[in-house]
Amino acid sequence: MNLRFGSKRITLEISCSKGINIMPNYKINVNDQNYEVEAEDRMPLLWVLRDLLGLIGTKFGCGIAQCGACTVHVDGKPTRSCVFPISQLSGQNVRTIEGLAEGVNLHPLQKQWIDQDVAQCGYCQAGQIMSAAALLEKNTNPTDDDIDQAMVGNYCRCGTYNRVRAAIHGAARLMNTQVISSTNEREA
Ligand code: FES
Numbered sequence: 001m002n003l004r005f006g007s008k009r010i011t012l013e014i015s016c017s018k019g020i021n022i023m024p025n026y027k028i029n030v031n032d033q034n035y036e037v038e039a040e041d042r043m044p045l046l047w048v049l050r051d052l053l054g055l056i057g058t059k060f061g062c063g064i065a066q067c068g069a070c071t072v073h074v075d076g077k078p079t080r081s082c083v084f085p086i087s088q089l090s091g092q093n094v095r096t097i098e099g100l101a102e103g104v105n106l107h108p109l110q111k112q113w114i115d116q117d118v119a120q121c122g123y124c125q126a127g128q129i130m131s132a133a134a135l136l137e138k139n140t141n142p143t144d145d146d147i148d149q150a151m152v153g154n155y156c157r158c159g160t161y162n163r164v165r166a167a168i169h170g171a172a173r174l175m176n177t178q179v180i181s182s183t184n185e186r187e188a
């Protein structure tokens, strides 16, 4: 709007509610913590995690759901966070690599990843571990075929596939041993 006072012309910029770009607020639960974030509804979950929440363990690889580097769990399901818009989250729980350990106790997969020296450059590994964790939630004794099927969408440029598979078998054994020993403790 232009106003004239004597010889002076003043330009006023008046924002009306239509012109103000208000971003929506989303309430999300990540690793058992509640957050409220302001984000465009098409913002991929990956950027919400990394840029807004500072959870940088989840990696960006291809950005088109092809490599698996960005895998997180959404209600336990392995999900490519690079193509999952924040607006699609409605009350589900998100788990990232940062939320896999219980306090100081590493997840059996993380222990095996260390013991078997799986990682090379490490870039794909958070996504590999999250896919493997989702597999072991459903199948505590996976065969090689089960593992290959579950991990087929997780690429590793360094070719760590054999060690990934061995570590998943090792973690399954560890988890089954833990279950047996806690059952024995309860019965003693
Ligand atoms: S970065 Fe998401 S699948 Fe590659």
Ligand code: FES
Pocket: 119, 120, 121, 122, 123, 124, 125, 155, 156, 157, 158, 159, 160
């Ligand atoms: S360890 Fe380098 S890409 Fe997988």
